[in-house]
Amino acid sequence: QQPVQSPQAVILREGEDAVINCSSSKALYSVHWYRQKHGEAPVFLMILLKGGEQKGHEKISASFNEKKQQSSLYLTASQLSYSGTYFCGFTGANSKLTFGKGITLSVRP
């Protein structure tokens, strides 16, 4: 069962902040975040493990709420280069990584 990502799309201006959410109906062991720019392959951003700390990458950080089976990706002071599709992926007890449908984020000048 795919994780549910929200909102479906985000449009913001350079310098604005955004939050992308990801939730699962199953118990989770880790959360992965990938970004895919138009016409390119997905690229790993970060991984959050059960019981682990909030992670950061550039001005992008993420949190993992194990009890709620949710993760959020925080983009601070967004840059044009942040535009793309963001995928979250969850692993369960069998370590199978299942991706959500992705969220399109557009940063405009």
Add this chain to the structure above:
Amino acid sequence: EAQVTQNPRYLITVTGKKLTVTCSQNMNHEYMSWYRQDPGLGLRQIYYSMNVEVTDKGDVPEGYKVSRKEKRNFPLILESPSPNQTSLYFCASSLSRGSGANVLTFGAGSRLTVL
């Protein structure tokens, strides 16, 4: 350079004509996987391989075959392609499938059109 290489990058074919999409990685990764990406559906796993000669179905395996005879290669075979297999395909690999270690490196993608 550490990478996952897929070929062909673009292919237009006709229904029923067998084709193979090759995937090769140079990172000595144990785990390899194939995904298809369709608008509004995200990345869905087709097949994966934990190691040489060990393969298993993902979420959408119908109409596909794979093999893993060597650690570096993981070809995707469409024995009799149909139009609903028109998609963007990605091969990916990781060191292992453990939850903390399975950071995936993706190939550049192969866009397949079946007429």
